[in-house]
Amino acid sequence: MLQILTPEGELVGEPPVDIPMTRKLYRAMVAARLFDRKATAIQKQGRLATYAPFEGQEAAQVGSAAVLRPDDWMVGTYRDAAAMWMQGYPWELLLAGRTGHERGGSPPDYVNVLPPSITVGAHMLHAVGLAWSERLQSSERIAITYFGDGATSEGDFHEAMNFAAVFHTGTVFFCQNNQYAISMGFTGQTATETIAQKAGAYGMPGVRLDGNDLFAVYWAARTAVERARNGNGPTLIEAVTYRLGPHTTSDDPTLYRDEAEVEAWRSRDPLERVRRYLEVNDAWDEEWQKHIEGEESAVVERAVQLAEGLRVPGSDELFDSMFAEPTSDLERQRSLLESEGG
Amino acid sequence: MPIRTLAQAINEALDIALGQDDRVLLMGEDVGKTGGVFRLSSGLYEKYGPDRVIDAPVAESGIIGTAFGMAVAGMRPITEIQFMGFSYPAYDQIVSHVGRIRNRSRHRFTAPMVIRMPFGGGIGAAEHHSESTESIYAHTPGVKVVVPSTPYDAKGMLLEAIDDPDPVIFLEPIRLYRSVKEDIPEGSYRVPLGLARVLAAGDDVTIITYGAMTAAARKALAILSQEGVSAELIDLRSIVPLDLDTIVESVQKTGRAVVVHEAHRTAGFGAEVVAQIQEHALFSLLAPVQRVTGWDTIVPLKLAEHHYVPTADRIVAAVGKTLEE
Numbered sequence: 009m010l011q012i013l014t015p016e017g018e019l020v021g022e023p024p025v026d027i028p029m030t031r032k033l034y035r036a037m038v039a040a041r042l043f044d045r046k047a048t049a050i051q052k053q054g055r056l057a058t059y060a061p062f063e064g065q066e067a068a069q070v071g072s073a074a075v076l077r078p079d080d081w082m083v084g085t086y087r088d089a090a091a092m093w094m095q096g097y098p099w100e101l102l103l104a105g106r107t108g109h110e111r112g113g114s115p116p117d118y119v120n121v122l123p124p125s126i127t128v129g130a131h132m133l134h135a136v137g138l139a140w141s142e143r144l145q146s147s148e149r150i151a152i153t154y155f156g157d158g159a160t161s162e163g164d165f166h167e168a169m170n171f172a173a174v175f176h177t178g179t180v181f182f183c184q185n186n187q188y189a190i191s192m193g194f195t196g197q198t199a200t201e202t203i204a205q206k207a208g209a210y211g212m213p214g215v216r217l218d219g220n221d222l223f224a225v226y227w228a229a230r231t232a233v234e235r236a237r238n239g240n241g242p243t244l245i246e247a248v249t250y251r252l253g254p255h256t257t258s259d260d261p262t263l264y265r266d267e268a269e270v271e272a273w274r275s276r277d278p279l280e281r282v283r284r285y286l287e288v289n290d291a292w293d294e295e296w297q298k299h300i301e302g303e304e305s306a307v308v309e310r311a312v313q314l315a316e317g318l319r320v321p322g323s324d325e326l327f328d329s330m331f332a333e334p335t336s337d338l339e340r341q342r343s344l345l346e347s348e349g350g
Numbered sequence: 351m352p353i354r355t356l357a358q359a360i361n362e363a364l365d366i367a368l369g370q371d372d373r374v375l376l377m378g379e380d381v382g383k384t385g386g387v388f389r390l391s392s393g394l395y396e397k398y399g400p401d402r403v404i405d406a407p408v409a410e411s412g413i414i415g416t417a418f419g420m421a422v423a424g425m426r427p428i429t430e431i432q433f434m435g436f437s438y439p440a441y442d443q444i445v446s447h448v449g450r451i452r453n454r455s456r457h458r459f460t461a462p463m464v465i466r467m468p469f470g471g472g473i474g475a476a477e478h479h480s481e482s483t484e485s486i487y488a489h490t491p492g493v494k495v496v497v498p499s500t501p502y503d504a505k506g507m508l509l510e511a512i513d514d515p516d517p518v519i520f521l522e523p524i525r526l527y528r529s530v531k532e533d534i535p536e537g538s539y540r541v542p543l544g545l546a547r548v549l550a551a552g553d554d555v556t557i558i559t560y561g562a563m564t565a566a567a568r569k570a571l572a573i574l575s576q577e578g579v580s581a582e583l584i585d586l587r588s589i590v591p592l593d594l595d596t597i598v599e600s601v602q603k604t605g606r607a608v609v610v611h612e613a614h615r616t617a618g619f620g621a622e623v624v625a626q627i628q629e630h631a632l633f634s635l636l637a638p639v640q641r642v643t644g645w646d647t648i649v650p651l652k653l654a655e656h657h658y659v660p661t662a663d664r665i666v667a668a669v670g671k672t673l674e675e
Contacts, residue, residue, distance in 0.1 A: 081423065083419075110453065110454060110456055111456055113454040113455045113456060113458070114455045114456040114457070114458040115455075115458065117458070122422070122451075122455070122459060123454050123455050123459075127442070127446045127447075130411070130415060130442055130443055130446055130447055131447070132415075133411065133412060133415025133416050133418070133419065133443070134415060134416075134418055134419035134422065134447070135419060136415070136416045136419060137415065137416040137417060137418055137419020137420040137421070137422070137423070137427075138419040138420070138422060138423045139419075140416065140419070140420055141419065141420040141421075141422075141423035141424055141425045142423055144375070144401060144420075144425060145423075145424060145425075149423075151419070163411065163439075164411055164412075164415060164442075167407075167409045167411055167412035167415065168412070168415070168416075170407055170409065170412065171406075171407065171409070171412045171416050174407055175404075325456075329452060329453045329456055329457065330452065330453055330491060330492055331452065331492070331494075331515075331516045332452075332457075332460070332515040332516055335494070335544065335590070335591035336544060336591045336592070336593070336594065337590065337591045337592055338591075340594070
């Protein structure tokens with residue numbers, strides 16, 4: 009398993025980024041964690057529908073998204089808010105999907121990130137088509153797709169890996185193996201030792217790495233993205249990580265895992281090891297930590313306000329959003345709703 | 351104007367679309383080198399190459415899911431599902447993604463793509479090859495579902511579907527591929543989606559159908575005419591959206607209606623048509639609306655298929671019931 013920065017913050021390989029860039033990525037991980045905790049907190053106050061926290065997976069998401077160009081495609085899941093935000097998806101829209109507003113699925117025009125996939129697995133194929141489409145249009149854009157260990161059991165994982173390899177598309181398959189698919193542990197999901205090894209069956213490279221190691225993630229993602237961009241085809245990355253929180257705010261993980269296991273993974277925290285590394289290199293102190301936490305908290309607070317301040321959709325929006333022009337069927341139904349006082 | 355079969359008309363439409371617009375591509379199982387199992391894309395692989403006419407691995411979800419991504423990023427994919435009975439592995443892509451992306455992104459992302467499916471029975475094919483389950487797709491929000499039954503409509507509607515800004519499920523009646531011929535214009539022309547066509551005008555009863563059942567209905571019309579019954583025949587051509595005006599106008603004139611399809615009876619699209627008629631034309635009716643449909647059985651294999659697929663005689667009998675009152 010590839011590792012560059014140990015949980016203790018010691019280098020065991022060549023860091024892929026310099027200190028200023030490491031500070032930038034560390035700050036992004038801090039922001040992501042603040043967002044995740046804020047979202048969890050306001051869900052408990054009933055202000056969000058169920059929320060899927062990603063705490064513990066910040067390095068996997070921030071490190072991999074950091075290597076993309078701003079217009080590359082990203083197709084992720086409900087647990088990939090940090091990666092999506094890195095690629096330009098505003099925090100407030102990531103929240104709006106949970107406050108109950110479809111506007112949350114509509115990022116700005118310059119952001120090539122699809123709204124998070126709620127069904128598991130089908131979206132990996134979309135990243136194959138997106139990358140293929142770009143190549144056919146002689147563009148250098150690539151596509152990255154995020155998914156969990158559970159999604160690799162879906163048939164669409166197989167079809168996506170196969171199509172990507174057969175047609176040599178510029179797709180990066182980024183699996184965050186966070187050990188659980190709701191209650192199902194990794195060994196119940198597959199009989200293979202790793203997810204990365206499945207890549208061989210499709211004729212593409214597979215890389216397994218410490219997903220809580222920002223540097224390992226960054227290095228492997230950069231390699232895979234360059235490979236995709238240069239027309240050399242897809243790569244499967246398995247980032248071994250851990251979901252420190254519940255599957256969603258509706259889940260009770262004490263039903264299927266021991267607290268000791270969670271504590272063991274807490275000691276491999278993706279933020280803490282970078283903090284130690286920066287501190288040793290005189291690039292971190294308490295004051296800076298407070299400063300960035302203050303600024304990023306304010307950004308998250310503002311996002312909550314924006315999400316909660318979105319105009320409540322009127323009934324017209326239902327009918328107007330299905331097709332470019334509402335069909336005659338929908339126009340009749342719109343009139344019917346009006347006549348029924350809806 | 352040249353005489354073309356429905357199959358040739360589709361081939362011409364594909365050729366025109368591929369020739370006119372670099373964003374258009376065709377993807378499906380065996381659509382390239384062999385020109386498809388029904389040879390509808392014959393010659394196109396040679397003309398446009400493997401990047402535009404794509405032989406896909408045998409994976410329907412893969413084909414639709416990949417084409418969806420292509421459409422979102424600017425291409426105009428036309429996909430072919432070899433037979434409607436093989437479309438179900440792709441249903442999750444259609445219901446969960448293809449039909450939803452415009453809504454869930456509030457128009458930010460769209461999937462302009464065509465999903466072609468040969469459908470229907472009457473040719474004694476193997477199991478799974480005679481399905482007519484269009485109700486599943488009509489019940490799926492966010493996709494249009496259209497069904498040409500003539501060469502003219504097939505070409506004009508396919509060109510229209512390819513240009514449509516939204517996903518279109520394009521159902522092709524297998525039985526009519528080579529059994530109907532007519533003069534059609536050379537080059538490009540369009541037939542708007544969502545409009546029914548009155549194939550024959552009449553006064554006593556309205557027969558509403560689509561796809562291969564138009565052929566059985568035409569035979570029924572000939573028999574009825576000898577019996578002195580004047581029947582109006584409507585080819586819906588599109589079940590989503592549904593051209594309700596044409597149906598209601600006709601039923602208000604004739605006072606009687608028979609809905610015909612080869613799909614299973616329960617929750618078949620005929621049930622929707624009957625419901626719409628009773629909502630909008632009940633007081634014009636002189637008799638209960640009749641349905642002539644396939645049954646809630648598996649479509650039989652060749653030797654018993656005639657018990658399942660509606661025939662002209664069954665349509666005539668149903669018309670007779672509406673005239674008893």
